[in-house]
Amino acid sequence: MSIEIANVGKRFGGFVALDDVSVSIPAGQLTALLGPSGGGKSTLLRIIAGLERADTGRVEIDGVDATGLPPQKRNVGFVFQHYAAFKHLSVRRNVAFGLEIRKRGRDEIRRRVDELLALVHLEQFADRLPSQLSGGQRQRMALARALAVEPTVLLLDEPFGALDAKVRKELRDWLRRLHDEVHVTTVFVTHDQEEALEVADEIVVINEGRVEQIGSPDQLYDAPANEFVMRFLGPVTQLGDQLVRPHDLQIRTGAAAPAAVAGRVSRVTRVGFEIRVDVTTEPGQVVAVTLTRNEFLALGVDTGAAVWLTIAPGSPTTTAAASRPVTAAPSLAGSR
Numbered sequence: 001m002s003i004e005i006a007n008v009g010k011r012f013g014g015f016v017a018l019d020d021v022s023v024s025i026p027a028g029q030l031t032a033l034l035g036p037s038g039g040g041k042s043t044l045l046r047i048i049a050g051l052e053r054a055d056t057g058r059v060e061i062d063g064v065d066a067t068g069l070p071p072q073k074r075n076v077g078f079v080f081q082h083y084a085a086f087k088h089l090s091v092r093r094n095v096a097f098g099l100e101i102r103k104r105g106r107d108e109i110r111r112r113v114d115e116l117l118a119l120v121h122l123e124q125f126a127d128r129l130p131s132q133l134s135g136g137q138r139q140r141m142a143l144a145r146a147l148a149v150e151p152t153v154l155l156l157d158e159p160f161g162a163l164d165a166k167v168r169k170e171l172r173d174w175l176r177r178l179h180d181e182v183h184v185t186t187v188f189v190t191h192d193q194e195e196a197l198e199v200a201d202e203i204v205v206i207n208e209g210r211v212e213q214i215g216s217p218d219q220l221y222d223a224p225a226n227e228f229v230m231r232f233l234g235p236v237t238q239l240g241d242q243l244v245r246p247h248d249l250q251i252r253t254g255a256a257a258p259a260a261v262a263g264r265v266s267r268v269t270r271v272g273f274e275i276r277v278d279v280t281t282e283p284g285q286v287v288a289v290t291l292t293r294n295e296f297l298a299l300g301v302d303t304g305a306a307v308w309l310t311i312a313p314g315s316p317t318t319t320a321a322a323s324r325p326v327t328a329a330p331s332l333a334g335s336r
Ligand SMILES: Nc1ncnc2c1ncn2[C@@H]1O[C@H](COP(=O)(O)OP(=O)(O)OP(=O)(O)O)[C@@H](O)[C@H]1O
Pocket: 012, 015, 017, 035, 036, 037, 038, 039, 040, 041, 042, 043, 044, 189, 191
C-alpha cells in the first residue's frame, strides 16, 4: 500500500503552501512528516486523505490514481490532534461505528472490536463514555476506530500533540509497537524531531512548502542535506564556518592537532548528566561543547583555561550558509 506523491502544488490565495512536492512512501512503513509550524505538513496529509485537493500533481495510493477520489473511496484512516468522539456512545460503540455503517454482521463487529480494544489496551474501558477516559486513552480509542475498517493507509495529524510530555512519550513507544504488530502503511505529522527520530522508519523533512530531505533517522542525523535539516534535528554550534553538533567537538589541553582552533573556556554549565563547556575562540566566537561528566572530570579544566578544539573525525558538519555574526565576547587576543 505504497503512496506516491508526484509534483504536488497547493496554494491558498497567493500563498504557496506546497511547492512541487514529490515523495514516495513505501508500503508497511511508519513515515513521519517533520517540520516547523506552517511548513505544509498537514496540507500534504490532507491531500493524501482527499480532504484537500492539490492544484497540481498526482497522488497514487497502492498503484491507483487517487488524485480525484473523494476521501471515502481512498480507504484511509485518519486521526487528528483533537479527536472528535461521539460523546454519547461508549468506547465500544465508538470503535464499532465504521463497521456498523458498513453493515457488517453483529458477531463480526463484536469480534473485531474486541480485538481492537485489546490491541490498544482498552479492554477494561469498553463500556465507558469517552469523557471518562484520559487524553491518552481517548487517542488510543481514536486509533482503534481508525483501524476498525482496515484502512490501507493510516494518517495521523499530530495525534499526541495535545497531551503532556510523559503521556506523549508513552504513546509514541506504543505506536511503534502497534505498528510493528499491524504493519499498516502509516504517515504521521509531527513538529517534534525527537518524536520523529524515535518512532519513524523514514522521515520527510518539510519546510516552507518544500521537501528538504527524505531519509531514515540515521541518514538525516548523520548526513543532513543542508543547514536547515541539521539545525532542525538537534542542537548545533558553529566553529569557524562549520556547523557541528556540540557533542562532536573534542577539547584538548595539551599539544594542539594541526587543525585545532585555540580558545579559552568561558563558561561551564551542568545540564543534567551532561556538562556544557563554552569555549571562546580567538576571533571571539563562542563555541558550545557538550561532554559527559566523566569526560569533563578527566579533562580537568575550568573557566579561563587555554584549550584547543577539534571536530571528532567522521562527525556530520555543514558549512553555515551565511557566516553569522559571532557572539559578542571579550577579545582574547594576546591573552594566551
Ligand atoms: N484552508 C486554508 N486557507 C488558507 N491558508 C491555509 C489553509 N490551510 C493551511 N493554510 C496555510 O498553509 C500553510 C501550511 O499549513 P499546514 O497546516 O499545512 O502547516 P503545518 O506544517 O501542518 O503546520 P502546523 O504544524 O502548525 O500544523 C500555513 O501557512 C497555513 O496558514
